[in-house]
Amino acid sequence: MKESTLSVLVEDKAGVLARVSSLLARRGFNIHSLAVGPTSEPHLSRMTIVVEAPELEQVKKQLNKLVNVVKITELDQVQTVEQEVMLIRVASGGGKRTEILELAQIFDATPVDVSPSSIMFSITGPPRKVNDFLDLVRPHGIVELVKSGRVALARDAKNRRAKAV
Amino acid sequence: MTMTGAQVLIKALEFEGVDVVFGVPGGAILPAYDPIHDSPIRHVLARHEQGAGHMAQGYAWATGRVGVCIATSGPGATNLVTPLADCLMDSVPMVAITGQVATTAIGNDAFQEAYTTGITMAATKHNYLVTDVADIANTVHEAFHIAATGRPGPVLIDVPKDVLNAEVEWADPVSLEMPGYKPTTDPHPRRLKEAVRRIEAAERPVLYVGGGIIKAEAAEALTAFAEVSNVPVVTTLMGRGAIPDSHPLTLGMSGMHGTYTATTAIQKSDLLIAVGVRFDDRVTGDPEYFAPGAEVIHADIDPAEIGKVRAAEIPIVGDARKVLEGFLAAWDDRGTPDRTDWIETIRRWQRDKPLAYDQTPDGPIKPQYVIEEIHRLTKGDAILVAGVGQHQMWASQFWKFEEPRRWLNSGGLGTMGFAVPAAVGAKAGMPDELVFAVDGDGCFQMTFQELITASVENIPVKIAVFNNGVHGMVRQWQRLFYDERFSGSELGTSDIDYVKLAEAMGCAGLRAATADEVAPAIEKALAVDDRPVVIEFVVDPDEMVWPMVPAGGSNDIVLTGPEDL
Known part of the structure; x- marks a missing residue:
């Protein structure tokens, strides 16, 4: 099913996250990831929701019915900057440390914790880059990992075009 | 302070x-x-x-x-x-x-x-x-x-x-900023114009209207627009009373237990003008086969309802009254279209497939007959309340609704036991109106204790209980689809003394067990105004609700009686 990214501006009130996730669940929409945090406005938070749904229009309309949802923007992948953070601990015993560190360098993954048997990396970037790194280190053995979920904002396409002229 | x-x-x-x-x-x-x-x-x-x-x-x-x-x-x-x-x-x-x-x-x-x-x-x-x-x-x-x-x-x-x-x-409440709550009530003028153009040009248009008309106080605008555009009107269960049943353009309720004419008119229409409705599965049957040849104009106050079940060629977000008044304004000086062929076809269906039941003088009481007798003896001047099940469908089919807000039932959720408390609430709000509930015995046994509230609080409602000793709609499905295995649907209370039960709760209790006792019992009930009244009607447990479109079926196949099975 198609994945879509929604940027949802919500009032910063108790229980809003529960309202949003409960609504998506009861309408049968599958949440792939959901990241939430404050914005520059003190009373507003932004949720970045990656959702799998056959009818995105319905997702947007249903979310809009929530009293605490202020604005919903559908982010298309071309006009959007999407970023994700992953912390991943890779097994590095048996003399594989150098090989893994070289790989990490290519991907700009930063070692943040090293032990005799494993290295933890922090990697930030578009989901594709993060996933590619994950695929390449997987054969070495992943001890554990955590992802932040996607955050995304639309590019300033309008102003850029104006400059190009 | x-x-x-x-x-x-x-x-x-x-x-x-x-x-x-x-x-x-x-x-x-x-x-x-x-x-x-x-x-x-x-x-x-x-x-x-x-x-x-x-x-x-x-x-x-x-x-x-x-x-x-x-x-x-x-x-x-x-x-x-x-x-x-x-x-x-x-x-x-x-x-x-x-x-x-x-x-x-x-x-x-x-x-x-x-x-x-x-x-x-x-x-x-x-x-x-x-x-x-x-x-x-x-x-x-x-x-x-x-x-x-x-x-x-x-x-x-x-x-x-x-x-x-x-x-x-204490400080008087102030209007708060609600940045996420701004309902759209004004329909888009261009959409209204486009809708009206198509309505004028349509050959077999149908207005499909529901509870939204009642909520928006749009009944007058609906009737006026139906008349000027000469479009027949089908109401949902929740929309009964949106247009008077005595109006020649009214076709009644459509759907699972709707009239043959209403359901079929939608199926054959080329333009569905849906206002204040949500294409509920009880109306559409299998949506894939619903009104296959129709373009859809869908107006609703809730944008999420538009396109949820059926895509709309002309979506209109707005308050139902503003939409219909907008249609009227946009209609302007267009004449009333001649739709003789379409109306004649509809009249033929109405003649050939009317709602029917058979009350014999000596046979068991038919619930439909009770509803028609209550209507006759009250001259229809009552707020009618129903629970959920067969009696609810019969009430919707056989009562003649002339005004909005005179028909209360639990449509979407289908809550058995709704009738008694809802009737009490309606009467508390409209003490000068006659409030009459029809209830099944299964429903009644879920909430009848609220008649104690009614008698203690002096809220004199009238409750007609159809005693058939069974969960009638469940039994009907078991008869039709489960090989007559009546599992868990027999209440075992056909002999319960509803008269004593009523009296024990401070109400008047009456009973009618034969057809000739029906009218006198209703008359006696209408004469009581100092207490709530319960009238038990011992009705035929084998009576079924017709027409019927089996759940999930196509609305092209309307069963009008057991002979159609």
């Missing part, structure tokens, strides 16, 4: 113009009951919180105002879940107030604690947990606004006991 949160709460209800609340007290809500004692607001003490909720719902439907119910924390609140869900499904404006354990105890599994806002999140349009006494008045104001505007619905306010006991200065 310094007041307690509880005093603010009740004063805030007075500020909203509330004249009656339905409730059951208890520990956490106790502080709020003290100021009720001195308030001009009438408190009707229900026997169960579900009853209080349906009373508020019946009140709201009949009066057009916001209904209010009150319950305590824990079980009081959980007992309100069904009426809340019912109001959400049928878009009934209600404000529910629940007590909550003290803020210091929340989350500790305190006595009578339940996570009310969490539990009711999916059963309300919006809900609140008020944690600051200074927020009570504004929250009540906001709740009434949300309940009554846009697509109406239930709003719950949960107030912890310590917040009710805290003190604050």
